[in-house]
Amino acid sequence: MFKFIKKADIVLFFVLLAFGIGLSALSLFTGTSGQKVQIEVNGQPYAVYSLAENQTIEITEHGHTNKITIKDGAVQMSYSDCKNQICVNDGQISKTNQSIVCLPNKVMVEITGGEEEFDAISN
Amino acid sequence: MPSQTNRSGHNRRTQKTRLLAIGAMFACLALIFSYIEAIIPFNAGIPGVKLGIANLVVIIALYNMGPKYAFTINCIRILVAGLLFNGAFGAVYSLAGGVLSFLVMWGLKKTNLFSMAGVSMAGGVAHNMGQLFVASAIVSNLKMFLYFPVLMFSGLASGIMIGVVACVIDSRVPKQLFR
Ligand SMILES: [Zn+2]
Numbered sequence: 001m002f003k004f005i006k007k008a009d010i011v012l013f014f015v016l017l018a019f020g021i022g023l024s025a026l027s028l029f030t031g032t033s034g035q036k037v038q039i040e041v042n043g044q045p046y047a048v049y050s051l052a053e054n055q056t057i058e059i060t061e062h063g064h065t066n067k068i069t070i071k072d073g074a075v076q077m078s079y080s081d082c083k084n085q086i087c088v089n090d091g092q093i094s095k096t097n098q099s100i101v102c103l104p105n106k107v108m109v110e111i112t113g114g115e116e117e118f119d120a121i122s123n
Numbered sequence: 124m125p126s127q128t129n130r131s132g133h134n135r136r137t138q139k140t141r142l143l144a145i146g147a148m149f150a151c152l153a154l155i156f157s158y159i160e161a162i163i164p165f166n167a168g169i170p171g172v173k174l175g176i177a178n179l180v181v182i183i184a185l186y187n188m189g190p191k192y193a194f195t196i197n198c199i200r201i202l203v204a205g206l207l208f209n210g211a212f213g214a215v216y217s218l219a220g221g222v223l224s225f226l227v228m229w230g231l232k233k234t235n236l237f238s239m240a241g242v243s244m245a246g247g248v249a250h251n252m253g254q255l256f257v258a259s260a261i262v263s264n265l266k267m268f269l270y271f272p273v274l275m276f277s278g279l280a281s282g283i284m285i286g287v288v289a290c291v292i293d294s295r296v297p298k299q300l301f302r
Contacts, residue, residue: 004290008234009241016248016279024272 035096037075039068040108051075051094051111064105075109077102138302145300146184146192153180153200154207161208175247175281177204181225182243182289187301190229197221216254223253239293240286247282248275 035051041061049057049070056078057068066087067079074094077087080102087102099110156176177200185193201221205214227249231242251274 004238005240006236006238008236009238009244012237012241012245013279013283016244016275020272020275020279023275 035073035111036113037068037070038110038112040110042106046107059107062106064107066102066105066107068109075100075111077107077109080105080107142188142192142301146188146196149180149184149188149192150196150199150203153177153196154203156180157200157204158208161204175250175285178224178243178246178250178282178285179289179292182228182239182246182286183293183296185225185228185232185242186239186293187296187298190225193229194225197225216257219257220250220253223256224250238286239290240283243286243289244279244282247280247285248278250282251275251278 037049037051039046039048039057039059041059046059046061047057049055051070051073054071055069057070059066059068065079065081066077069076069078074092076092077090077100080087082102082104084104087100087105087107090100093100093109093111096111096113099108101108154177156179160176180200181193181197184196198218198221201217202214205211205217224246228242228246231237231245237245255271255274
């Protein structure tokens with residue numbers, strides 16, 4: 001019944017299929033680890049964590065201590081020994097390009113990568 | 124029109140008139156298919172996943188009437204469908220997908236290596252990719268590329284389906300219609 005199908009069709013099919021599978025693997029990979037929590041201390045990159053992984057990071061640099069908590073896709077400065085406590089009062093951030101800065105301790109937490117908010121595509 | 128039956132240029136003129144008439148008919152048919160697709164919510168909540176029945180007409184036209192007619196039919200179909208049921212914004216997506224898929228199909232057909240099913244399959248994928256490129260350019264968002272595999276596979280599947288149907292139809296269409 002499918003005699004009209006040529007060899008090149010089958011080759012092309014498998015090429016496209018392989019391409020598709022490769023892309024799925026890629027998007028799966030980048031999908032789960034899309035957003036990162038980037039920490040800078042004193043203007044220098046300190047560490048990068050995945051936003052998807054729940055954990056608390058304690059940073060002690062120059063005699064100052066900050067605790068950063070990543071929980072359920074949101075980040076907050078859970079503890080800081082700084083005077084003004086602005087960073088602790090900032091609460092949670094969860095979106096790309098949002099950041100929390102502790103100016104006295106020179107600690108910055110930023111969410112990078114992944115996707116920006118969008119709902120333009122619906123149809 | 125049919126009264127113009129002078130000997131010289133008779134064949135040429137009637138052929139051209141006939142092709143124009145058939146081309147218009149094909150464009151209407153493609154439009155009807157677009158309409159059917161627009162009213163049947165075939166897409167499973169994923170934007171851009173469509174069966175692309177209208178492509179059936181484009182492929183038949185490409186093989187029997189040549190690229191010029193096929194391209195024109197395709198563009199008319201997309202623009203009118205855009206105005207009637209998809210909205211102008213939707214027409215931009217469709218046009219990108221339609222033009223890219225047409226170019227791919229035309230190119231593959233020219234190699235003479237592929238059957239209609241293969242040509243249609245590549246066209247289906249190209250159609251979805253084209254739409255995605257425009258979408259990601261407009262929205263400028265990387266998340267769009269999460270749709271990439273979905274659109275890829277759906278384009279593949281629908282392209283093959285349409286291609287097989289096109290093969291069957293093409294073998295039944297009386298060829299003197301286009302001569
Ligand atoms: Zn602070």
